[in-house]
Amino acid sequence: MDMPAPNAVVMARKQKIVARLASVLPRDAVIDDPAETRAYECDALTAYRCPPLAVVLPSSTEEVAAVLRICHEEGVPVVPRGSGTSLAGGAMPTADSVILGVSRLTEVLEVDYDNRFIRVQAGRTNLSVTGAVEEEGFFYAPDPSSQLACAIAGNIAMNSGGAHCLKYGVTTNNLLGVTLVQMDGTVVEIGGAYMDAGGYDWLGLICGSEGQLGVVTEATLRILPKPEGARPVLMGFDSSEVAGACVADIIKAGVLPVAIEFMDRPCIRATEAFAGAGYPDCEALLIVEVEGSAAEIDEQLGVILQIARKHDPVELRESGSAEESARIWLGRKSAFGAMGQINDYMCLDGTIPVSALPLVLRRIGEMSKEYGLGVANVFHAGDGNMHPLILFDANKPGDLERCEAFGADILKLCVEVGGCLTGEHGVGIEKRDLMNVQFDPADIEAQLRVKDVFDPKWLLNPAKVFPLAATASRRAG
């Protein structure tokens, strides 16, 4: 008897899986036309692409559970996806996987102002969580720059941060509970609308687990009363190292600004051309924001301005109005878009101790010359969360590879000075092989065993987070 051609086998399997998925979801929630699945072939790390087998868009926890049960029975890998803004390739599919998108899970399920929490479906965008409570004077603190688009699900998976996380912490510090669907379709509740759930700290484990352990469908989030007021100050310096030293001194002084953001000259120039925020033409600038009552703001800014003056700033501009504050933030908020207009870039994400900022900024400048590739720095300096943007030309042969090697050297430097590979963007595919730099084999094996427990068949978000060589035998089943 003739064997069917491999393509025919693949097609028959695809048809069977799609038919089973369509039996538990509305037909428009299952996408298998290659012209449409292309929209899901990458996330914001666009250098890497692969169309999935199919895409499903369930509308409830029950539908998510039904999808996972089928994929578990069929041995089909599943890639959870929020809004696809990951910069680490975390939501990129493999050719044999089903993308499980949560973009239809957008409801607000409960708001409790007395106990300061909101419960939402996990596909709701970050900014619209604040949108749901701001009329009552509340907000949700973690504020990634992508907050207009990114989903709470992705924020939880990546333990995302943002400009204002210096004071309020990142997602894990603002997450109270999740509904998690495991790969076999079992639904579990973890944490809830109260501080510190009993039992193991599963919530701490799930937050930042990059879609490796289950699919989050609902989240209970802490909401906070809006501060009385806030005031940013713009500081310009004639060297990045001096700006870095100023950040280290502010942190050392024990004042706690709500944000300390850093931009260097290439970034300042690009954002000025793009947004015209009126930034000074200098080597580096800081935006330092404090909040509280007028008296608290004056007191904190008094200390901060005194420190800044010791570093000979070329500009010190304290905001005097809401319009001026918005203008100070305008350039920073448009920095990524502005850089994207003029160059291909790869956005890195590593953390370092704040005191190492001057050294690391100097080394990045030196490496930029060694590699012959430009670099622009824009990052959350108060947390020591660096985001060097390496500039390259995607159409120039060899440039991407050089850019990756440069990026790997920067991340190794972060680890060397006592920091880590990722502050908020996650490991994804981008840094999976660098995990060996941060962890020794026993550390990695311990992490793999955690996944063994939640996902024994290794079907969830395959080939991410861990070095490929360390997971090959598990992924092969």
Ligand SMILES: Cc1cc2nc3c(=O)[nH]c(=O)nc-3n(C[C@H](O)[C@H](O)[C@H](O)COP(=O)(O)OP(=O)(O)OC[C@H]3O[C@@H](n4cnc5c(N)ncnc54)[C@H](O)[C@@H]3O)c2cc1C
């Ligand atoms: C311009 C720009 C600016 C950015 N600024 C910041 C910033 O300031 N701070 C920051 O932290 N990040 C930032 N990011 C990165 C990105 O926005 C965050 O990582 C964000 O949390 C991703 O959310 P998402 O919904 O787009 O997730 P996706 O990209 O869709 O997925 C991200 C990861 O989450 C997993 N996942 C998605 N949904 C689920 C689910 N339901 N259950 C389990 N796992 C799931 C995916 O498998 C993947 O591993 C930025 C990105 C861009 C493009």
